[in-house]
Amino acid sequence: xxxxxxxxxxxxxxxxxxxxxxxxxxxxxxxxxxxxxxxxxxxxxxxxxxxxxxxxxxxxxxxxxxxxxxxxxxxxxxxxxxxxxxxxxxxxxxxxxxxxxxxxxxxxxxxxxxxxxxxxxxxxxxxxxxxxxxxxxxxxxxxxxxxxxxxxxxxxxxxxxxxxxxxxxxxxxxxxxxxxxxxxxxxxxxxxxxxxxxxxxxxxxxxxxxxxxxxxxxxxxxxxxxxxxxxxxxxxxxxxxxxxxxxxxxxxxxxxxxxxxxxxxxxxxxxxxxxxxxxxxxxxxxxxxxxxxxxxxxxxxxxxxxxxxxxxxxxxxxxxxxxxxxxxxxxxxxxxxxxxxxxxxxxxxxxxxxxxxxxxxxxxxxxxxxxxxxxxxxxxxx
Amino acid sequence: xxxxxxxxxxxxxxxxxxxxxxxxxxxxxxxxxxxxxxxxxxxxxxxxxxxxxxxxxxxxxxxxxxxxxxxxxxxxxxxxxxxxxxxxxxxxxxxxxxxxxxxxxxxxxxxxxxxxxxxxxxxxxxxxxxxxxxxxxxxxxxxxxxxxxxxxxxxxxxxxxxxxxxxxxxxxxxxxxxxxxxxxxxxxxxxxxxxxxxxxxxxxxxxxxxxxxxxxxxxxxxxxxxxxxxxxxxxxxxxxxxxxxxxxxxxxxxxxxxxxxxxxxxxxxxxxxxxxxxxxxxxxxxxxxxxxxxxxxxxxxxxxxxxxxxxxxxxxxxxxxxxxxxxxxxxxxxxxxxxxxxxxxxxxxxxxxxxxxxxxxxxxxxxxxxxxxxxxxxxxxx
Numbered sequence: 001x002x003x004x005x006x007x008x009x010x011x012x013x014x015x016x017x018x019x020x021x022x023x024x025x026x027x028x029x030x031x032x033x034x035x036x037x038x039x040x041x042x043x044x045x046x047x048x049x050x051x052x053x054x055x056x057x058x059x060x061x062x063x064x065x066x067x068x069x070x071x072x073x074x075x076x077x078x079x080x081x082x083x084x085x086x087x088x089x090x091x092x093x094x095x096x097x098x099x100x101x102x103x104x105x106x107x108x109x110x111x112x113x114x115x116x117x118x119x120x121x122x123x124x125x126x127x128x129x130x131x132x133x134x135x136x137x138x139x140x141x142x143x144x145x146x147x148x149x150x151x152x153x154x155x156x157x158x159x160x161x162x163x164x165x166x167x168x169x170x171x172x173x174x175x176x177x178x179x180x181x182x183x184x185x186x187x188x189x190x191x192x193x194x195x196x197x198x199x200x201x202x203x204x205x206x207x208x209x210x211x212x213x214x215x216x217x218x219x220x221x222x223x224x225x226x227x228x229x230x231x232x233x234x235x236x237x238x239x240x241x242x243x244x245x246x247x248x249x250x251x252x253x254x255x256x257x258x259x260x261x262x263x264x265x266x267x268x269x270x271x272x273x274x275x276x277x278x279x280x281x282x283x284x285x286x287x288x289x290x291x292x293x294x295x296x297x298x299x300x301x302x303x304x305x306x307x308x309x310x311x312x313x314x315x316x317x318x319x320x321x322x323x324x325x326x327x328x329x330x331x332x333x334x335x336x337x338x339x340x341x342x343x344x345x346x347x348x349x350x351x352x353x354x355x356x357x358x359x360x361x362x363x364x365x366x367x368x369x370x371x372x373x374x375x376x377x378x379x380x381x382x
Numbered sequence: 383x384x385x386x387x388x389x390x391x392x393x394x395x396x397x398x399x400x401x402x403x404x405x406x407x408x409x410x411x412x413x414x415x416x417x418x419x420x421x422x423x424x425x426x427x428x429x430x431x432x433x434x435x436x437x438x439x440x441x442x443x444x445x446x447x448x449x450x451x452x453x454x455x456x457x458x459x460x461x462x463x464x465x466x467x468x469x470x471x472x473x474x475x476x477x478x479x480x481x482x483x484x485x486x487x488x489x490x491x492x493x494x495x496x497x498x499x500x501x502x503x504x505x506x507x508x509x510x511x512x513x514x515x516x517x518x519x520x521x522x523x524x525x526x527x528x529x530x531x532x533x534x535x536x537x538x539x540x541x542x543x544x545x546x547x548x549x550x551x552x553x554x555x556x557x558x559x560x561x562x563x564x565x566x567x568x569x570x571x572x573x574x575x576x577x578x579x580x581x582x583x584x585x586x587x588x589x590x591x592x593x594x595x596x597x598x599x600x601x602x603x604x605x606x607x608x609x610x611x612x613x614x615x616x617x618x619x620x621x622x623x624x625x626x627x628x629x630x631x632x633x634x635x636x637x638x639x640x641x642x643x644x645x646x647x648x649x650x651x652x653x654x655x656x657x658x659x660x661x662x663x664x665x666x667x668x669x670x671x672x673x674x675x676x677x678x679x680x681x682x683x684x685x686x687x688x689x690x691x692x693x694x695x696x697x698x699x700x701x702x703x704x705x706x707x708x709x710x711x712x713x714x715x716x717x718x719x720x721x722x723x724x725x726x727x728x729x730x731x732x733x734x735x736x737x738x739x740x741x742x743x744x745x746x747x748x749x750x751x752x753x754x755x756x757x758x759x760x761x762x763x764x
Contacts, residue, residue, distance in 0.1 A: 011623075014703065058392065060475070064594070064601040066466050076653070082738060095658070113696065117567065119445050123672050126598055127598055131616040134616035138697070140759070141697050143699075145598075146595065146596055148596065149402070151757065153462040154750075158557055160534070160676050175592070175596075177439070177592060177596070177689075181592070181593070182596075184587070184593065185556050185590075185592070185596050186595030186596060187516075187596075188586065188589055188600050189586070189589070189591065189593065189594065189597045189598070189607035190596070190598065190600065190601065191587065191604070192582060193582050193600060193604045194600070194672075195640055195671070196578045196579075196581075196582045197578075197604050198437070198598075198671055198672045198674070198675030199578075199633055199636045199640075199671065199675065199677065200574060200575050200578045200633070200675075200678075201674075201675040201676075201678035201679040201682075202630060202671065202675045202677070202678045203574065203632060203633065203636075203678060204570065204571070204676045204678035204679070204681050204682065205681070205734050206473040207570055207571070207681070208563075208567075209565070210559060210563070211566065211567030211570065211571065212526055212555070212571065212683065213528065213531065213557070213572045213683060214508055214557075214564075214568060214571050214572070214573065215682045215683060216508055216527075216571070218572065218575060218576070218606070219572065219575050219682060220578050220682055221573050221603045221607065222575045222603070222604055222606075222607065223575070223605045223679050223682065224600070224603045224604075224679075225600040225603065225604065226672075226675035226676065226678065227673065227676060227680075228675075228678065229672075230668075230670075230672035230673040230675075231669065233668070233669075233672045234501065234665050234668045234669040234672065237640075237668050238647055238664075238665060238668065240645040241647045241648050241651075242452075242648060243644065244644060245641060245644040245648065247585060248550065248637060248644070249403060249641060250585060251581055251582070251585065251637065252634065252641060253582060254581045254585075255577070255581060255630060255633065255634050255637065256634065258577055258581070258619075258630060259627060259630050259631060259634060262619065262626060262627040263622040264625060264629070265620055265623045266551055266623050266627065269623075277515065280620075281621075282385075283616050283620060285615040286612075286615070286616045286619050286620065287612040287615075288612075289577070289581060290576075290608075290611075290612035290615045290616065291581045291586065291604070291612040292583075292587060293579065293580030293581065293582075293583040293584045293586035293608035293609075293610075293611065294583075294608065294609060294610075295587050296584045296585060296586035296587045296605070296608065297605050297606075297608040297609050298606065298609075299586050299587070299589070299594050300583075300586065300594065300597045300601060300602055301594065301595060301597060301721055308643060315520070317522055317525075321720060322717070322728050323711065323712065323714065323715020323718075324715065325707075325714075325715075325721055325724070326710070326711030326712035326713070326714060326715035326716075327711075327712070327714075327715070328707075328708070328710070328711070329642070329705065329707040329708030329710070330705065330708035330711075330712050332705070332708060333705020333706070333707075333708035333709070334708075336705075338441070338703060339619070339707055340657065342724070350643060353404050354522075364454075370434050371602040376756065
């Protein structure tokens with residue numbers, strides 16, 4: 001219950017897209033009076049009809065908190081408007097970039113109204129979907145996600161606390177970080193990976209059909225987020241250019257090392273005798289690049305923030321028919337074994353798939369036994 | 383049954399790692415006499431104990447087909463040895479690169495024994511795991527996967543047919559392609575994505591812990607294959623340097639466009655008045671990069687070779703407890719609705735997850751109804 005201490009009574013959500021409407025749904029369920037606003041009358045009516053809150057009227061009570069869920073490139077303008085319209089409200093925004101929004105807010109407020117900055121605390125819920133708009137909204141969009149809260153130097157602790165309490169009320173785990181720390185972090189864990197995925201996927205455009213047909217699960221994983229919205233990502237990359245550019249520069253340097261190693265290898269092939277003395281070096285560069293990827297990958301938290309290596313796994317062949325996965329998980333459930341993670345792999349044109357079940361290491365042997373006894377085709381972990 | 387026409391009676395598998403042992407298991411089940419060989423006595427004994435075949439003896443009948451499942455960098459040498467040892471056998475290898483192996487075989491055979499080349503047909507099963515060794519072998523490793531068959535110019539059709547028939551017998555879908563076509567294709571759909579994933583993951587090594595903790599599902603997907611084996615990938619990238627380098631060069635050029643756009647944007651911020659006239663260009667570059675990624679991503683075949691857009695989806699909140707997924711899929715199965723694909727998303731430190739269920743579009747509405755009736759928290763597709 002301590003998370004709800006200082007929770008807001010009235011929240012005004014400006015911008016009723018995926019994040020704004022989802023937040024309205026989440027807070028409404030927890031008894032918050034959510035007032036919706038959007039430049040598009042259709043968008044705000046849709047969000048209201050979906051249950052995200054009520055449409056604002058002239059004699060509304062002033063909000064305790066204003067959440068600006070506008071696109072990143074207008075967030076600062078809307079924040080500044082809100083600070084002026086509601087002189088007692090705390091104001092936050094949910095843009096994926098924080099330093100540039102804070103700088104724009106500070107610049108627009110100017111020195112004479114800089115006292116308003118005590119009430120502004122930017123934030124960023126780490127929740128999103130490849131789909132957008134209120135129609136994709138979910139009351140549980142924030143459940144279990146981090147919600148980064150990024151107070152600037154002028155923000156008062158009470159303002160930061162209200163934003164944290166609201167994030168917790170929406171189901172998220174609030175994490176406080178400076179705007180700069182946030183931006184540097186998302187540049188590496190989100191923005192640069194998006195660029196890499198988009199560029200790798202972009203290379204498929206001109207590939208002949210038979211070549212594309214060799215695509216496997218690895219490529220599907222690497223490029224899943226390449227389906228994201230170009231306009232939104234232009235705003236995000238533009239807003240975080242300062243932090244993203246050094247990461248892309250470092251990636252370009254890493255890539256140049258790999259390319260240089262490949263060029264050396266090709267030169268060796270063309271003139272084997274002259275280049276033989278440099279034999280070890282290019283292969284070392286390639287192996288090191290992949291090994292560094294191993295090391296970085298091992299740091300990524302899995303479910304519940306645990307390291308991915310904390311789980312054991314069992315691979316099961318699953319026939320492609322209604323209820324097959326149901327029977328599998330039913331059999332696991334009956335044995336009291338919880339599924340921690342799951343990876344499905346599909347063949348092409350074949351009526352079977354492989355399910356890789358991640359469970360606590362202590363449960364691996366028993367799971368193999370239970371599933372084998374039930375007639376499943378089970379493979380031990382490699 | 384036509385796939386089994388001309389299937390081999392005796393197959394010798396040289397190299398009893400993941401691929402060799404899995405092939406032995408698969409062919410053994412179909413009545414083929416599989417003879418195993420490996421430079422490591424322990425490895426061959428392990429593969430035999432796992433049921434992958436029998437260990438060769440001196441008076442073995444000559445094989446119809448020799449499958450060289452050795453590491454890429456020794457494949458050619460072993461192929462040439464096999465062509466000489468068994469003068470009537472067809473010989474294939476399963477290395478992930480084909481042109482360089484063919485060139486090395488041709489060069490080692492020399493002009494006077496070039497007649498042997500009619501019996502060599504390289505191939506590449508598009509199957510693998512992040513794990514290696516016979517202990518990870520699966521009889522169904524090839525089920526539903528493509529197995530690319532790459533005859534060189536000298537190979538006779540009968541040899542190609544025998545390799546195709548064997549691939550089909552192992553459960554794979556044989557696809558014939560020239561070695562050059564194969565190498566150019568895998569450079570784009572497999573080798574360059576591996577490099578990108580490794581480099582993106584490598585950037586996580588020096589990140590502070592709080593920053594790493596913001597990692598989401600997107601990063602996990604992009605970097606999953608970054609856990610792959612450095613030695614194997616050094617051999618693959620070395621063997622396919624000719625085809626991989628141009629793809630990485632193109633990616634580097636694409637990346638430089640994005641970096642240049644970001645530099646322009648930062649210069650604009652530093653001196654807004656002077657640079658205002660160039661406003662539209664850098665944002666256009668960023669949007670185009672992401673949009674090209676959309677277009678490339680849309681070409682990747684999903685399960686059963688169908689386009690990923692062919693499915694509708696339903697998102698369901700799943701409590702993190704034994705049997706919860708079991709009940710969900712049981713409820714789907716009872717309704718006769720087949721799960722075509724599944725994506726699980728996990729929160730951090732929260733006892734719930736989201737399951738995105740992909741089903742035939744015609745089943746979306748009924749699935750929502752069925753699951754809602756059973757008490758599941760269901761979200762419509764966005």
